[in-house]
Amino acid sequence: FIYACAATGEGGSSADGEKAELRRRFGQWHDPVPTLIESVQEHEILRNDVYHMRVPLKAFNRGRTALLGDAAHAMAPTLGQGANMAIEDGVVLAHHAAPDGDPLAALAHYDRDRRPRTNAVVRRAARILRLTSMRSPVTVAARDGLMRAASRSVPGLLLRGFDGIADWRPPTARIGA
Ligand SMILES: Cc1cc2nc3c(=O)[nH]c(=O)nc-3n(C[C@H](O)[C@H](O)[C@H](O)COP(=O)(O)OP(=O)(O)OC[C@H]3O[C@@H](n4cnc5c(N)ncnc54)[C@H](O)[C@@H]3O)c2cc1C
Structure with missing residues (x-):
């Protein structure tokens, strides 16, 4: 499956369908995003609010x-850890x-x-949510520039976000035995 997140109003729905909404939001992205959007049928798209x-x-x-x-600990899906934590x-x-016993x-x-x-994982996922849901063009440009620079100068930096989680x-x- 594929999922995409966007900061929108609660419970909102697109008048001309979810696929049209996906095209509007993500249709100009790099390959293969537009191809993936075109490959799904309207009835296959689930649109839910995330809490x-x-x-x-x-x-x-x-x-x-x-x-x-x-x-017990519903978290943003930004780290892909909710089901992992449940397990x-x-x-x-x-x-x-x-x-x-x-x-x-x-x-x-x-x-x-x-x-x-x-x-701790809920808090970390929320921090990433704040980063990924920025909307002002200025802060988005600053974030993207910083991420690019940091990834170039410290290879593997982004994966370090999983330190203490994936291990x-x-x-x-x-206890008591
Ligand atoms: C877009 C998105 C992407 C995600 N990606 C990842 C990922 O890559 N990796 C990862 O680890 N996690 C991911 N998650 C999180 C993951 O889906 C959840 O954390 C996980 O499903 C939680 O499992 P759960 O069993 O606690 O709850 P749920 O999966 O919500 O299961 C609860 C079940 O209880 C049922 N239920 C509710 N009320 C009742 C009732 N009264 N009687 C009977 N049944 C009831 C519900 O219908 C549901 O089937 C993602 C979440 C989202 C939204």
Whole structure:
């Protein structure tokens, strides 16, 4: 699939169809963007508003209930990490939830392990969202110039945004074991 993001009004829809809107917004982009737009049919296009949690939850657990995935830490899709974090949540929850263990303690350990990491990724994705959704031509030109210069002078700089994210390893030692 292909996705494109644009800063627009909430719930908006284009009067002459979403494909026309995509052409208007992205049809002048470099190859293969225009070709990709032309390759999709109107009925194949989904247009949704994207929301993220600006205010983090105080806890992912309450009593015998815990939240994971977007319910706990919905983030902007700018880093492509929402589903990855949900999978990590599941791994950590399974790690702590021993069949013979105390479920309340397991959920508390899950919350303690996951909340700081996922909230940090939510914040990082939001920072990139602010960069990618700039609209003033002056700030956009300044951003693009800086990005180009930084990428040339420090190769791999952009990939460093994934430091501390992509190198995650599942936990091995159970707390209290
Ligand atoms: C444009 C875009 C691109 C993205 N790209 C990436 C990417 O490249 N990599 C990545 O890791 N993440 C990406 N994400 C984020 C990722 O899609 C989400 O973080 C992930 O789907 C969250 O999974 P989830 O199971 O927590 O929630 P969801 O996928 O939202 O699943 C929740 C499910 O619960 C169902 N549901 C809701 N209420 C009820 C109810 N009352 N009863 C029964 N069912 C219910 C919903 O219909 C839904 O199927 C992207 C998101 C967007 C918007």
